[in-house]
Amino acid sequence: MSATTTHSATGRRKTAVARVWMTEGTGQITINGRLFEDYLPTIELQNSVLAPFQAAALVNKFDLNVVVKGGGTPAQAIAIRHAVSRALNLHDPETRKLIKPLGYLTRDPRMKERKKSGQPGARARFQFSKR
Template identity: 85%
Template sequence: MSATTTQSATGRRKTAVARVWMTEGSGQITINSRSFEEYLPTIELQNAVLAPFLAVSLSNKFDLNVVVKGGGKQAQAIAIRHAVSRSLTLVDAEHRKTIKPLGFLTRDPRMKERKKPGQPGARARFQFSKR
């Protein structure tokens, strides 16, 4: 992949959707026009995003430009991880063998259950009164 080539991929988690554009570079990560450390302040969230790079030993080899919407910070970090994993497999199909067993390519299907009509929540019921 040359320096002018850009790989793009989409990752999802709950209602969070992340679009990632990956180019060869020095490891610069920009999320929603903000720095990586500013947007994801905790080490756990930062490690979630960097995990696919560490798995395939490509730390600081690619620059990322990320646009993420919806969900909370945790879901956004996992959505970014999903997108980064997908784009790494597009760069080299051999990376799939390393990333797939870690579960980074699997879209987490768990979603919030909808509220049912005539009830206060998805599973909650109004209090029953016998008398």
């Protein structure tokens, strides 16, 4: 059995679900078999994924293998951040004190409201005509 341990965690946001396998390494991140920079094109999305590592001062200490599906790119980035935060918490429970106040361990419950039958949208109503 190898000396390196692997921590796996799941993160969610809207309909995006991310599964993360975290092993000690050099900071290499692959998402759905693609490089981190290729999958998340903007700096803001990349920083949102790296935020838990920066908060815990563990940048470039772990390799991540991520499988993410559903949702859009921003929701996927937040789902990955949620999963990374959970994996860091499994690795060292002391990091919880650093990550929890930033809200990275909290699952964002906001979801798209469903469309109701007999109406054009979730909240929209057909225009009322008096005459």
